[in-house]
Amino acid sequence: MITQKIIDFFGITDYFILFFLTLTTYIFTFYYNYLIRPNPLPGPLPLPFIGNLYNFVYGLKSFYEQCQRKYGDICEIMINGHRCIVISQPKYMEKFFSHSSYSGRLLYSQGVEEIGFYGRGITLNEGYKSWNYHRQFFTYALLAPRFMDTTINFTNKLYKEMSGYWQSLGKQNTLSNNYDNKNWILETDFHGWFHCFANDLISIVTTGERTYTIASYYNTQSTIKSEHPDALVEDGYKFVNANVNFIKDIIFFIFDEIIKNRRKKIEEMPLDKDMNSDMLTLLITANTTKSIAKVKALDGKMLKPMSDEEIRINLLEAILGGTDTTSNLFCLITYYLCKYPHVKQKMILEIDSIFPKSSEKFNVSRNDISKLKYCKAIIKETNRIIPVAMFTPRCTVGECEFAGYKWPTSTHFHLNIIGANNHPKFWSNPEIFDPDRFYDDNKYDQKFVDKNFIMFGGGHRVCPGRKLAMTEILLLMALVFKSYNVELVDINKPLKFDVGAVASCQELKVRISPRI
Numbered sequence: 233m234i235t236q237k238i239i240d241f242f243g244i245t246d247y248f249i250l251f252f253l254t255l256t257t258y259i260f261t262f263y264y265n266y267l268i269r270p271n272p273l274p275g276p277l278p279l280p281f282i283g284n285l286y287n288f289v290y291g292l293k294s295f296y297e298q299c300q301r302k303y304g305d306i307c308e309i310m311i312n313g314h315r316c317i318v319i320s321q322p323k324y325m326e327k328f329f330s331h332s333s334y335s336g337r338l339l340y341s342q343g344v345e346e347i348g349f350y351g352r353g354i355t356l357n358e359g360y361k362s363w364n365y366h367r368q369f370f371t372y373a374l375l376a377p378r379f380m381d382t383t384i385n386f387t388n389k390l391y392k393e394m395s396g397y398w399q400s401l402g403k404q405n406t407l408s409n410n411y412d413n414k415n416w417i418l419e420t421d422f423h424g425w426f427h428c429f430a431n432d433l434i435s436i437v438t439t440g441e442r443t444y445t446i447a448s449y450y451n452t453q454s455t456i457k458s459e460h461p462d463a464l465v466e467d468g469y470k471f472v473n474a475n476v477n478f479i480k481d482i483i484f485f486i487f488d489e490i491i492k493n494r495r496k497k498i499e500e501m502p503l504d505k506d507m508n509s510d511m512l513t514l515l516i517t518a519n520t521t522k523s524i525a526k527v528k529a530l531d532g533k534m535l536k537p538m539s540d541e542e543i544r545i546n547l548l549e550a551i552l553g554g555t556d557t558t559s560n561l562f563c564l565i566t567y568y569l570c571k572y573p574h575v576k577q578k579m580i581l582e583i584d585s586i587f588p589k590s591s592e593k594f595n596v597s598r599n600d601i602s603k604l605k606y607c608k609a610i611i612k613e614t615n616r617i618i619p620v621a622m623f624t625p626r627c628t629v630g631e632c633e634f635a636g637y638k639w640p641t642s643t644h645f646h647l648n649i650i651g652a653n654n655h656p657k658f659w660s661n662p663e664i665f666d667p668d669r670f671y672d673d674n675k676y677d678q679k680f681v682d683k684n685f686i687m688f689g690g691g692h693r694v695c696p697g698r699k700l701a702m703t704e705i706l707l708l709m710a711l712v713f714k715s716y717n718v719e720l721v722d723i724n725k726p727l728k729f730d731v732g733a734v735a736s737c738q739e740l741k742v743r744i745s746p747r748i
């Protein structure tokens with residue numbers, strides 16, 4: 233009753249004045265705080281409520297490029313109400329990439345809370361103790377030599393399956409009747425194939441269970457269907473293209489079943505029996521009587537074995553971190569190789585020298601990977617020009633000093649990787665694609681190049697999937713370019729790509745035909 237009386241007491245003009253006063257006070261406070269902020273840096277003027285979101289209309293890449301050009305190597309923007317310092321020069325990033333101090337990722341945001349990652353797992357976990365716990369297990373599983381062998385084995389297997397589908401489609405699509413097994417051409421979208429490939433690979437190496445998205449993608453284009461049962465293949469391609477929130481809910485549900493069943497199987501298994509080396513098995517057995525190695529915290533203390541819930545989030549992070557990154561990078565590599573035929577030729581010479589043409593059973597082994605030095609340089613140079621992770625967010629967990637300023641706790645930073653990797657002070661002709669930067673000691677100072685190049689970040693937060701990513705991509709380069717001629721369907725068409733959390737290739741139309 234009293235509330236109603238108060239509401240009735242005021243007229244519409246009073247409400248308008250109240251609204252106007254609140255708005256003016258908010259705007260005044262907003263710009264007052266902006267003006268008295270510590271270490272004021274140049275940057276685009278933030279607007280109340282939306283900060284600098286309006287600057288992102290032309291995409292993240294062009295915004296960072298513009299910031300660097302206009303405001304220099306260190307400037308500031310405002311996102312989600314947080315002041316954020318954008319750093320675009322490798323030297324200033326050293327602080328974050330050194331192992332001497334830990335830094336966080338980002339503070340609370342509603343979106344992150346909604347997808348269920350805030351404060352859990354690795355990437356978006358701010359609590360040092362909890363992050364460190366997950367990170368030690370994650371790294372242990374992904375860097376285990378047995379895990380690498382599993383990755384190599386399945387990359388070879390899945391590639392063979394995919395290559396079989398290309399042959400089948402190539403023969404179906406080649407209209408002329410006079411083709412033989414080696415005389416067909418296929419125009420196809422590499423983005424579609426490698427998105428599915430990365431998905432199938434990461435699923436099997438993390439959970440030990442197969443998905444069938446490559447087969448599902450093949451079925452969408454072929455009159456002959458894949459040999460896998462329909463029930464397994466159906467909708468696989470649609471699933472990997474669905475929205476992350478939807479996938480996350482289903483994956484959580486499926487993971488619970490998979491983890492429970494695997495635990496039971498492992499418990500029943502005799503101690504002397506060899507176990508699989510997928511991530512799930514390694515995580516379940518870690519620090520139990522069945523583990524092959526012990527996982528310790530950074531202070532050397534033994535960690536408790538992981539619960540199902542903890543394992544689930546680690547698996548999900550590996551799947552989310554390991555699909556789009558590798559598939560997009562492989563597409564970008566293909567694009568640059570086709571645009572620079574002399575680089576492609578040099579790469580093919582390297583591949584042919586390691587795998588002689590006569591080899592019938594073409595399998596890439598761990599030993600072969602270390603020999604693919606020029607291929608490795610191509611991967612780095614592609615990621616230099618267009619880094620798959622364009623930036624990495626960090627935030628200080630204590631006071632610190634660098635770039636001539638003292639930064640308070642919880643200052644947000646965006647490390648502008650694309651800006652640093654294309655910085656004209658550090659890279660000569662940065663716009664030219666030249667893998668020799670990472671290969672030719674006589675032309676480039678390799679120590680200088682390594683110091684200034686950023687691909688997987690650095691320090692405590694360095695990408696834990698780096699070895700898996702490099703192994704997968706090197707293997708794919710050898711396997712694909714050894715067996716196929718690959719050309720862009722339209723060499724003059726600009727690359728279709730978008731920048732969100734990762735630089736993502738939207739489509740890559742190529743023409744492939746057998747080489748040998």
Ligand code: HEM
Pocket residue numbers: 337354355356367549550551553554555557558561615620621623624625687688689690691692693694695696697698700701
């Ligand atoms: C070409 C492939 C990849 C690239 C370029 C890449 C790049 C990066 C970068 C730049 C970071 C931030 C590091 C930092 O802040 O210092 C990162 C973090 C991370 N990456 Fe990757 N990544 C790739 C593949 C993978 C794969 C295959 C996985 C997992 C299977 C993975 C899982 C993660 C995780 C969990 C983090 C968060 C680490 C933490 O906060 O402690 N990434 N990655």
